[in-house]
Amino acid sequence: MKNPFRSEQDAFRFVWLTIGYFALIVIGALINTWLGVAVFVVVTAVALWWLLARTDAREPPVRQTPAASPPEEHRILVVANETVGGAELLGVIREHAGGRPVRVFVVCPALNSPLKHWVSDEDGARSAAQARLDQSLTGMRAAGLDAEGEIGDGDPIQAIEDALRTFQPDELILSTHPAGRSHWLERGVVEKARERFDLPLTHVIVDLDADRR
Amino acid sequence: MTTFDEAHEHHGPPPIHYSSRVSPATLGMFLFIASEIMLFGSFFTVYFFDRVVNHGVNGHWPPTGFHRPAFVAGINTLILVTSSFTMHWADTSIKKGNRAGLRAGLVLTVLLGLTFLLTQVIEYHRLGFNTSDTSFAATFFGLTGLHGAHVLVGLTILTVMMVRAFRGHFSPEHHHGVEIGGIYWHFVDVMWIVVYVTVYLL
Numbered sequence: 434m435k436n437p438f439r440s441e442q443d444a445f446r447f448v449w450l451t452i453g454y455f456a457l458i459v460i461g462a463l464i465n466t467w468l469g470v471a472v473f474v475v476v477t478a479v480a481l482w483w484l485l486a487r488t489d490a491r492e493p494p495v496r497q498t499p500a501a502s503p504p505e506e507h508r509i510l511v512v513a514n515e516t517v518g519g520a521e522l523l524g525v526i527r528e529h530a531g532g533r534p535v536r537v538f539v540v541c542p543a544l545n546s547p548l549k550h551w552v553s554d555e556d557g558a559r560s561a562a563q564a565r566l567d568q569s570l571t572g573m574r575a576a577g578l579d580a581e582g583e584i585g586d587g588d589p590i591q592a593i594e595d596a597l598r599t600f601q602p603d604e605l606i607l608s609t610h611p612a613g614r615s616h617w618l619e620r621g622v623v624e625k626a627r628e629r630f631d632l633p634l635t636h637v638i639v640d641l642d643a644d645r646r
Numbered sequence: 647m648t649t650f651d652e653a654h655e656h657h658g659p660p661p662i663h664y665s666s667r668v669s670p671a672t673l674g675m676f677l678f679i680a681s682e683i684m685l686f687g688s689f690f691t692v693y694f695f696d697r698v699v700n701h702g703v704n705g706h707w708p709p710t711g712f713h714r715p716a717f718v719a720g721i722n723t724l725i726l727v728t729s730s731f732t733m734h735w736a737d738t739s740i741k742k743g744n745r746a747g748l749r750a751g752l753v754l755t756v757l758l759g760l761t762f763l764l765t766q767v768i769e770y771h772r773l774g775f776n777t778s779d780t781s782f783a784a785t786f787f788g789l790t791g792l793h794g795a796h797v798l799v800g801l802t803i804l805t806v807m808m809v810r811a812f813r814g815h816f817s818p819e820h821h822h823g824v825e826i827g828g829i830y831w832h833f834v835d836v837m838w839i840v841v842y843v844t845v846y847l848l
Contacts, residue, residue, distance in 0.1 A: 438679055441828035444836075445734040451836045452727065455843040462848055469848070 437484070454480060507533045510600060510632075512540045512585070512593055513569075513608035513639075514617065521639050522608050523576055529604065529635070537573060538600040539582030541566040542592045550587055559584055589622050590629060597630070604633040611638050675826050679833050682796070686837055689792055690844065693785040700781065708782050715769055716846045722765050723842050726797075729758035730835045733804075737828045740811075740821045748816060748824065752808040755831065759801045766794050786845060793834070793841050800834045803827045 437447040457476050462469025507530050513522065526537060545558035562584045573580035581600075585592025593605065607623055609615040617623070623636045697707055708714055736751025770787075777787045807827045810816065816824055 438676055438829050438833060441734065441737045441825045441832070444829045444832035445730060445737075448727070448730045448832050448835050448839075451839050455839055459843060459847055 450480075503534075505533055507531070507535045507604075508600070508602045509535060509537050509604055509606055510540065510593070510596055510602035511537055511606045511608065512542070512589055512596075513606075514542060514544055514565075514589075514610075522606070522637050523573065523578075525606060525635060525637050526573075526578065527576075529606070535578060537578050537580040538596060538602065539566060539569055539573070539580060540585040540592050540596045541569070541582065542585040542589050543587050545587045555587075558587065589617060590625055593626060593630060602632065604635065605630060606635045606637055608637045608639050611640050675829050679829075682833065682837075686789075686792065686840075689785075689789050690840075693789055693845070696781045696785050708786075709780060712775060712780075712782060713773075714786075714846050715773070718765065718769055719842055719846045722762050722769075723838065725758050725762050725765070726835050726838050729755045729762070730832055732758060733828050733831045736811075737821070737824050740816050740824055741818055743818045745811070745814070745816070748821075749808070749811050752804060752811050752824075756801060756804050756808055759797055759804060759831075763794060763797050763801065766790065766797075789841050789845055793838055796834050796837065800827075800831050803830060 437450075438444045454476055458469055458473050461472030509526060509529060511522070511526070526535065529535075541562040543555060543558040543562040545555055549555065549558065566582045566584060570580050570582050583596070586595055589607075605626065607617075607626055609617045609623070612618050623634070627634050700707070700709065732751045732754040734751075736748045736755060739745070739747025739751055775783045777784050804827060807823055810823060
């Protein structure tokens with residue numbers, strides 16, 4: 434949803450939309466009270482759809498400074514949900530390091546249901562994310578990687594932006610389930626991240642079922 | 647204070663605790679407006695409750711003996727909508743570097759806002775009923791008075807903006823004060839349209 438009061442120009446446009454909205458209702462009500470009610474229902478439904486469905490396409494990308502690290506060190510920001518412990522992900526990190534010293538920062542978004550998110554019931558989601566993070570950090574350190582991490586916002590895009598404030602990576606790796614089983618792919622998280630962050634982004638698909646087999 | 651634009655002009659992520667998507671001042675105004683909507687919402691709830699309950703008693707709304715000055719309020723509505731135009735003109739002018747346009751727009755907006763407020767005061771004197779005359783009168787004065795108080799606050803903000811504009815405080819690069827004040831003024835305009843339609847017309 435786009436905030437109709439985001440700027441003076443948007444607010445001015447909203448004034449005119451409000452005038453149009455009420456003008457239609459008043460005209461309907463003057464003809465017949467029930468017609469006014471019907472116009473109110475229809476116009477309100479259209480207005481809600483317009484407000485909720487619209488996204489801000491003008492959102493500029495977040496630019497990133499060069500990494501504040503020794504030139505030979507390669508810094509990777511890894512964002513993954515349940516797939517954070519996948520062997521494929523470790524392979525890609527090693528491949529991208531290319532023999533250089535590598536520093537990995539893992540972000541595990543605290544995935545939550547919309548209902549629990551709205552009522553701020555996040556304890557369970559954070560505990561689960563912490564468990565995944567601990568497991569993946571243990572695995573990465575055992576594989577010889579210099580890895581740190583944190584729990585991120587439930588919105589992966591927001592989690593990346595938060596992480597960029599404290600860790601300046603050379604590249605971003607986004608790990609998801611395969612298509613058909615990934616909510617992030619359904620929501621176009623990879624495309625949004627490419628648009629929003631001025632960083633090389635690698636999308637890794639981790640099939641945990643195949644890993645277990 | 648880092649503004650939304652500045653957050654994107656420098657290379658690198660925004661400072662810690664600052665969102666790159668919305669500036670703190672704009673977010674503050676948005677939260678303020680959200681709280682205002684809840685405040686007006688409570689007054690509208692009382693108004694509609696009263697209307698639904700009392701409509702069944704004698705079948706008339708407003709109750710017999712009460713007259714709503716819809717024509718004068720309609721003229722006042724036109725005045726307030728025009729002030730949104732002049733406010734937008736002021737904001738657009740400073741974005742283009744036209745300081746004379748900013749000053750003229752703000753002076754006209756303040757004058758139109760004052761005219762609205764004075765007309766409302768005169769209307770109150772000529773209504774023929776007062777706050778203690780039935781629940782309709784109480785809700786009528788409650789809603790229109792609440793909005794009038796917001797116009798007064800808006801006029802105070804606009805006056806400060808106008809003084810700052812005449813002192814040359816705003817430029818095409820730095821006009822956040824005009825932007826934020828403009829958002830508030832348009833919000834006041836939107837709320838009046840809601841009040842006018844529900845209290846005077848329907």
